[in-house]
Amino acid sequence: MIYDHQNKTITTKRLVLRLFQKSDAAEVTKLCNNYNIYKNTLYLPYPYSMEDALLWIDHHLDNFNADKLYKFAITDKERGELYGL
Numbered sequence: 001m002i003y004d005h006q007n008k009t010i011t012t013k014r015l016v017l018r019l020f021q022k023s024d025a026a027e028v029t030k031l032c033n034n035y036n037i038y039k040n041t042l043y044l045p046y047p048y049s050m051e052d053a054l055l056w057i058d059h060h061l062d063n064f065n066a067d068k069l070y071k072f073a074i075t076d077k078e079r080g081e082l083y084g085l
Contacts, residue, residue, distance in 0.1 A: 008064060010072070017072040019060050020085075024073055025053040027082045 002011045010017040020028065032038075032048035045052055063069040074083045 011077065014077055015083075016075045016077050016080075018075065019064060020057045020071065020073045022054060022057060024082055025050055025057060028053040028057070028085065031082075031084065 003009075004011065008019050029048055029050050029052070032044060032053070033046070035046065038044050038046035038048075060069075060071050063071070071085065073085065075081060076083065
C-alpha cells in the first residue's frame with residue numbers, strides 16, 4: 001500500500017482510494033439512489049439528486065485539509081471505475 005500525500009491517494013495492487021471529484025457526481029447519485037441504503041442511513045436524502053452529490057463532494061477537500069474527516073472514493077486502479085464510497 002502506498003500513500004501519496006501530494007495527490008491525497010492511497011494505492012494498492014487493485015485499488016486507488018482518492019478524494020471525490022465533481023466528475024464523480026453522476027455515479028455518486030446513482031449509487032445513493034438505492035432505497036435499501038437510504039432506509040439504513042440517518043442523513044441520506046431520498047431521492048438523491050445530482051445537486052446533493054455535488055454539495056456532498058464540495059466539502060471533502062476542506063475536511064481533509066483540516067484533518068476533520070476523510071471520505072475516499074474507492075476506484076479500480078486500471079479503469080478508474082468508482083466502486084463505492
